[in-house]
Amino acid sequence: MNFDQARFSRDDEYEPLLSEKDSTTVEVDSEGVLPDDLTRDELTLPALSEPQLARHYTRLSQMNYSVELGPYPLGSCTMKYNPSFTEDVAADPNAGVHPDRSDRTIQGTLGLLHGLQEYLADIGGMDAVTLQPPAGAAGEFTGILVAKAYHESRGDDRSEIIIPSSAHGTNFASAAMAGYDVVELPSDDDGRVDMEALDAAISEETAALMLTNPNTLGLFERDIVDIAEMVHDAGGLLYYDGANLNALLGRARPGDMGFDIMHYNVHKTFATPHGGGGPGAGPVGVVEELAEFLPSPMVRETAAGYEQYEPESSIGKVHGFAGNWLVLVKAYAYIARLGDAGLADASAKAVLNANYLASQIDLEVPYGPFHHEFAATSGDRDAADVAKRMLDYGVHPPTTKWPELVSQAMLTEPTEVEDKASLDDLAHAFNAAYADSDEALETAPTKTSARRIDQVSAARNPRLSWQALGDDE
Amino acid sequence: MTAGNGRRVGSPYAPHTDADEQAMLDAVGVDSAEDLFDIPEEVRFDGEFGVAGTDEQELRNVMADLFSRNEELTEFLGRGHHAHYVPALVDDLSRRSEFLTSYTQYQPEIAQGFLQVLFEYQSMLVELTGLPVANCSMYDAATALAEAALLANRLRRGASGHRVLVPEHLHEGRLGVLENYLDGAEMEIGEYPMDDGAVDVEALADLVDDETVMVYAETPTVRGVIEERLADIGDLAHDNDALFCLGSDLVALALLEEPASVGADVVVGEAGALGLGTAYGMGLGIFATREEYLRQVPGRLVGVSEDSADMRAFTLTLQTREQHIRKERATSNICTNQAWVALRTAMHMAWLGPDRLVDLATQAVTDARDLAARLDELSGVKAPLYDRHHFREFVVRTDQPAPAITNDLAGRGFAVHALDDHHLQVCITDANADAADGLVAAFEEVI
Numbered sequence: 009m010n011f012d013q014a015r016f017s018r019d020d021e022y023e024p025l026l027s028e029k030d031s032t033t034v035e036v037d038s039e040g041v042l043p044d045d046l047t048r049d050e051l052t053l054p055a056l057s058e059p060q061l062a063r064h065y066t067r068l069s070q071m072n073y074s075v076e077l078g079p080y081p082l083g084s085c086t087m088k089y090n091p092s093f094t095e096d097v098a099a100d101p102n103a104g105v106h107p108d109r110s111d112r113t114i115q116g117t118l119g120l121l122h123g124l125q126e127y128l129a130d131i132g133g134m135d136a137v138t139l140q141p142p143a144g145a146a147g148e149f150t151g152i153l154v155a156k157a158y159h160e161s162r163g164d165d166r167s168e169i170i171i172p173s174s175a176h177g178t179n180f181a182s183a184a185m186a187g188y189d190v191v192e193l194p195s196d197d198d199g200r201v202d203m204e205a206l207d208a209a210i211s212e213e214t215a216a217l218m219l220t221n222p223n224t225l226g227l228f229e230r231d232i233v234d235i236a237e238m239v240h241d242a243g244g245l246l247y248y249d250g251a252n253l254n255a256l257l258g259r260a261r262p263g264d265m266g267f268d269i270m271h272y273n274v275h276k277t278f279a280t281p282h283g284g285g286g287p288g289a290g291p292v293g294v295v296e297e298l299a300e301f302l303p304s305p306m307v308r309e310t311a312a313g314y315e316q317y318e319p320e321s322s323i324g325k326v327h328g329f330a331g332n333w334l335v336l337v338k339a340y341a342y343i344a345r346l347g348d349a350g351l352a353d354a355s356a357k358a359v360l361n362a363n364y365l366a367s368q369i370d371l372e373v374p375y376g377p378f379h380h381e382f383a384a385t386s387g388d389r390d391a392a393d394v395a396k397r398m399l400d401y402g403v404h405p406p407t408t409k410w411p412e413l414v415s416q417a418m419l420t421e422p423t424e425v426e427d428k429a430s431l432d433d434l435a436h437a438f439n440a441a442y443a444d445s446d447e448a449l450e451t452a453p454t455k456t457s458a459r460r461i462d463q464v465s466a467a468r469n470p471r472l473s474w475q476a477l478g479d480d481e
Numbered sequence: 482m483t484a485g486n487g488r489r490v491g492s493p494y495a496p497h498t499d500a501d502e503q504a505m506l507d508a509v510g511v512d513s514a515e516d517l518f519d520i521p522e523e524v525r526f527d528g529e530f531g532v533a534g535t536d537e538q539e540l541r542n543v544m545a546d547l548f549s550r551n552e553e554l555t556e557f558l559g560r561g562h563h564a565h566y567v568p569a570l571v572d573d574l575s576r577r578s579e580f581l582t583s584y585t586q587y588q589p590e591i592a593q594g595f596l597q598v599l600f601e602y603q604s605m606l607v608e609l610t611g612l613p614v615a616n617c618s619m620y621d622a623a624t625a626l627a628e629a630a631l632l633a634n635r636l637r638r639g640a641s642g643h644r645v646l647v648p649e650h651l652h653e654g655r656l657g658v659l660e661n662y663l664d665g666a667e668m669e670i671g672e673y674p675m676d677d678g679a680v681d682v683e684a685l686a687d688l689v690d691d692e693t694v695m696v697y698a699e700t701p702t703v704r705g706v707i708e709e710r711l712a713d714i715g716d717l718a719h720d721n722d723a724l725f726c727l728g729s730d731l732v733a734l735a736l737l738e739e740p741a742s743v744g745a746d747v748v749v750g751e752a753g754a755l756g757l758g759t760a761y762g763m764g765l766g767i768f769a770t771r772e773e774y775l776r777q778v779p780g781r782l783v784g785v786s787e788d789s790a791d792m793r794a795f796t797l798t799l800q801t802r803e804q805h806i807r808k809e810r811a812t813s814n815i816c817t818n819q820a821w822v823a824l825r826t827a828m829h830m831a832w833l834g835p836d837r838l839v840d841l842a843t844q845a846v847t848d849a850r851d852l853a854a855r856l857d858e859l860s861g862v863k864a865p866l867y868d869r870h871h872f873r874e875f876v877v878r879t880d881q882p883a884p885a886i887t888n889d890l891a892g893r894g895f896a897v898h899a900l901d902d903h904h905l906q907v908c909i910t911d912a913n914a915d916a917a918d919g920l921v922a923a924f925e926e927v928i
Contacts, residue, residue, distance in 0.1 A: 013591060017792065020791065020792055020793060021792060021793040022593060022597075022792060022793065022794065023593075023597065025597070025600075025601060025604075026601050026831055027601075027604065032834065032835050032836075033835070034835040034836055034839060036735075036736060036839055038736065038843070041843050041846050041847060042707070042736070042737075042846060042870055045738075046707060046709060046737060046738060046870065047736055047737060047738065048735075048736065048737065048738055048739045048742075051608070051609075051735055051835045051838070051839055052608055052835065053605060053608055053830065053831075053834060053835040053838065054601075054605075054831050054834065055834040055835060055836070056831060056834070058570055058832065061570060061828070061831055061832060062570060062574065065574045065577075065598070065828060066574065066577070067594075068593075068594035068595075068597055068598055069574070069577040069579040069580055069594050070579065070594065071593040071594040071597075072579040072580060072583055072591070072592055072593065072594030072595050073579070073583060073588075073591040073592060074578050074579045074580070074581070074582040074583040075578075075582040075583070075584075076578035076579075076582050077578075077579065080584060082584060082587075085584060087584055088494070089494050089582075090581070090582050091494065091537075093537050093540075093541065095576060095581070096541070097540075097541065097544045099572070100544065100545065100548050102545075102548040102549060102551050102553070103548045103551070103761075104758055104759050104760040104761055105551055105556070105759055105761055106556045106558040106562065106564070106759045106761075106762075106896065107562060107759075107761055107762030108558045108560060108562075108896075108898050109554070109556070109558070109896055110887070110891070110896075112552075113551065113552040113554060113891060113896065114551050114552070115550040115551065116547045116548040116549065116550035116551040117548075117551055117761055119547055119550060120547055120548075127530070127532065130530040130531070130532075131530060133526070142620040142621070142624075142763075142819075143620065143815070143816065143817035143818070144816065144817055145804070145814040145815060145816045145817065146620065146624075146814075146815075148814065149814055153661055153664075176805075177803075177804035177805040177806065177807070177808045177811070177816075178804050178805075178814050178816050180804065180808035180809035180811075181804035181807075181808060181809055181811040181813065181814035182814045183809065184665075184809035184810075184811075184814075185631075185662070185665050185666075185813075185814050186664075186665040187664065187665030187666065187667065188665075190808075190809045227519075228518075228519045228520055230519065230521055232521070232524060233521065233523060233524060256520075258526065258530075259518050259520060259525065259526060260518075260520050260524050260525060260526050261526050264524050264526055265524045273817075275817065279494070281581045281582045281821070282582065282583065282584045282585070282817075283580070283581055283583075283820055283821025283822075283824075284580055284581075284583045284584070284585070284586070284592075284595040284599075284820040284821055284824065285584070285585040285586070285595075285618075285781065285817065285818055285820030285821075286618065286817040286818040286819045286820045286821065286822075287620075287763065287817070287818075287819045287820075287821060287822055288817040290817075304657075323661060324657040324658075324660055324661055325623070325653075325654050325657030325658045325660075325661065326658060326661055327620060327621060327623060327624065327654070327658065327762075327764075328561070328562075328621045328622055328623030328624070328652065328654035328655055328658060328762065328764060329562060329621070329654055329761070329762020329763070329764070330761055330762045331762070331763070332620075332763050332819075333760050333761035333762065333763045334760055334763055335763075341540065341544060343532060344532065344534075344535055344540055344543070345493070345534065345535055345537065345540055346492055346493070346532075346534055347532040347533050347534020347535065348529050348530050348531070348532050348533075348534065349490045349491060349534055350490075350491060350492045350493065350534050351492070351530075351532075353490065353491030353492045353495055354492040354494070354495060356514040356515070357491075357492065357495040357497060357514070359514060359517045359518065360497075360502070360505055360506070360509070360514040360517060361505075363509045363511075363517050364505040364508055364509055367508050367509050367510075368508070377517065377519050378517075379517075379518070379519070395588070396588075396590070399588065399590060399591055404584075404588065404591065405588065407587075410805075424492060424494070424495040425494050425495065425496065426496075427496040427497055427498075427501060428497070428501035428504060428505055429501075431505075451789065453590050453591070456590040456591045457590070457591070457593050457594075458589070458590045458593050458788045458792065458794040459590065459788040459789040459790045459792070459794075460590065460788055460789040461589045461590055461786050461787070461788045461789075461794045461795075461796050462786045462787055462788070462789075463589070463786065463796050463798065465786050465787065466784040466785065466786035466796050466798040467784070467798050467799055467800075467801075470775060470782070470784050470798060470799060471784055471785040472600075472603055472613075472614055472615070472782055472783065472784050472785075472798075473600070473603050473604040473607040473613065473614075473615070474600075474601070474604040475604060475607050475608070475613065476613070476785075477785060
């Protein structure tokens with residue numbers, strides 16, 4: 009499977025910048041259109057022909073790794089294969105209407121949104137779902153705002169959100185943005201919620217506990233029923249971070265476990281492409297009692313067709329319009345394609361793959377048993393170096409140095425789309441890199457389009473545009 | 482059910498053969514994958530969702546049928562969300578899997594292609610705004626505005642309060658998002674009045690004070706009006722030690738005054754006008770600011786560095802601002818962003834180049850002026866309502882009820898927006914300009 013990544017270079021740089029290929033300054037002549045003092049004098053931008061652009065972007069694409077090139081086992085990121093056909097479906101010119109269209113004229117669009125609300129509610133065991141949040145973190149923020157609105161509606165002023173130390177960083181940031189103090193919860197010796205610490209942390213100030221289950225070590229929180237009871241007894245709400253939902257499809261539902269609010273990462277669980285960092289979508293599901301607080305608009309079905317409506321005590325808006333529509337279309341198509349049996353099978357294979365891979369690598373894998381991901385440790389070797397060396401064995405490495413619970417962590421999630429041969433290649437890359445010399449690790453990677461990049465100097469001397477390069481060179 | 486790859490049940494995208502699966506189970510030491518689920522009995526789910534699963538070919542038909550339930554209307558709709566023609570190059574190259582199915586560039590050596598595209602996107606934003614720092618995407622204009630307000634509040638400057646001033650004509654989506662983002666920071670929103678569709682600068686002067694951390698203005702406004710006194714608004718903000726945040730879009734910025742020259746400290750707005758199309762309101766938020774606020778910027782930044790072969794290379798940088806490192810002390814919770822949309826926007830901007838981008842912007846002024854003039858000739862119609870310069874869109878006053886007119890126009894194949902009982906809003910771009918004659922004719926019939 010070993011590959012050399014494409015590399016296009018000239019002198020001391022790789023593929024030149026657009027601005028270095030051809031840049032033009034045009035004078036802006038607004039005579040007869042606008043008064044001079046309302047317009048700019050000139051504009052400088054690249055000016056390339058279409059064939060030149062086609063070559064530029066194709067070359068750049070060949071200097072980029074993707075899930076269609078090979079395994080991408082980034083823990084907690086769920087880098088699945090993204091089916092081609094959902095792209096075609098989303099590109100249907102009838103699908104992408106303007107958001108100001110009247111409900112009557114966009115029954116197809118609203119029908120899909122309604123259908124996806126229902127699919128996600130069923131899968132999560134929730135009563136109502138909003139599709140508006142444009143990413144998982146936006147979903148967290150939305151969910152916490154809903155929790156806040158719920159408490160306030162009861163005249164209950166609470167100030168704290170409890171979050172396990174192993175949780176995604178976004179949990180902390182979202183809770184803080186909503187105005188809450190974060191209470192960080194340590195893990196116990198087997199990597200799960202420390203029940204005594206939880207008992208000590210919960211109080212009348214607890215607005216919610218944010219939990220990922222299985223957690224970021226791939227471990228199922230077996231005490232979940234007790235946890236839910238403790239939080240609810242204190243008057244708090246239980247929030248489910250859906251980042252790891254891929255491990256549970258058709259096996260367990262957050263709603264059944266006692267969660268009151270959850271977000272879904274459709275770009276993870278439901279195979280919409282990550283697009284190099286986005287767009288994603290972060291729909292939020294809630295139990296009946298919280299439905300009235302969801303963002304506006306929601307979609308419902310009436311005798312006359314689908315219509316948008318504002319929930320009774322809606323928190324308002326978390327996106328200027330309706331969220332990331334194209335992503336939602338792909339998620340809908342993916343769920344409809346797989347159905348119950350396909351979704352359940354995806355989870356089974358994801359969990360089998362993680363456990364098989366964990367059994368085949370030489371690195372120590374603490375804790376267990378695992379669901380869809382595991383945190384190996386590179387022990388006295390630097391995890392980031394081992395990861396760089398793995399690139400030379402033709403795979404994308406896992407997430408490194410997180411969660412903090414495991415020192416030199418390599419958080420690995422192969423997902424269901426890898427076959428045995430590919431998992432064996434991954435194991436080989438782990439084992440070979442781990443066993444390589446210090447020199448091999450420190451000089452890696454050598455087969456990628458760029459060699460080891462100095463990230464410290466990038467931060468010390470920020471050059472964030474080609475204009476800044478001009479100052480420098 | 483046939484999964485499409487010869488397997489009768491299960492995920493069509495799980496490639497395991499029976500023999501491989503058995504070998505893997507043996508290696509793990511279990512009889513079945515079910516044995517690996519460490520879930521207490523009391524929370525096991527044994528029901529069904531009732532989703533049948535569908536062949537790819539059949540599902541294509543189902544989806545096409547669903548979308549065919551949308552009426553085919555030529556949209557003259559805008560209000561801050563604009564469709565311009567997207568060149569085929571953008572659709573074609575942005576769908577290359579190396580871009581579309583890649584992840585955030587946490588291993589930069591293997592992600593140089595996407596990093597360079599984002600660096601080029603940032604650079605083109607620097608050119609258009611005149612501000613030296615641009616991030617590589619926010620969700621949309623609304624969330625970018627909200628993040629700008631939070632940035633202003635973190636800086637606080639000389640302010641004793643936490644107030645943000647916004648125009649009374651602010652899109653309800655932007656206002657709604659702003660309210661939600663500002664609630665947790667215990668900030669307030671004040672609205673200043675508009676005069677004939679533009680900022681009432683004298684009224685604003687009375688409202689800006691030392692409680693104010695940011696003044697926000699837009700050009701064009703949600704009513705399509707080009708603001709004529711941006712520098713005065715900027716001065717008002719700065720005289721009161723507040724930030725001046727300007728909202729715009731990439732096409733307008735190609736023609737209108739450079740934000741840096743009117744004193745903008747932050748530029749936000751919608752970039753999806755290039756490269757995205759209507760997409761039911763999906764967007765791409767711009768965020769650009771001054772060098773001195775660099776470490777307060779939300780979202781991702783791509784910077785230049787060198788690799789061990791001394792070649793120039795790109796990497797995500799200044800990540801200590803971000804939530805995966807800073808947690809609750811991060812500048813923002815944004816993680817997944819709109820990178821792929823930024824890629825499409827960059828491709829569209831590069832495809833246009835400076836000449837065609839300026840032409841497109843100029844056309845947005847002249848087409849709006851011409852269409853308004855033609856509608857104004859109809860009896861019972863005044864267009865544009867405001868005696869101002871317009872960009873792409875304008876308000877129309879009608880003697881007859883506006884909602885009835887929009888209904889009748891829909892019956893003739895056109896979508897326009899009803900603002901209230903006697904006001905419509907009409908938006909024209911290169912995407913619908915060739916239907917302008919038809920729209921005018923339909924107007925004549927329905928009024």
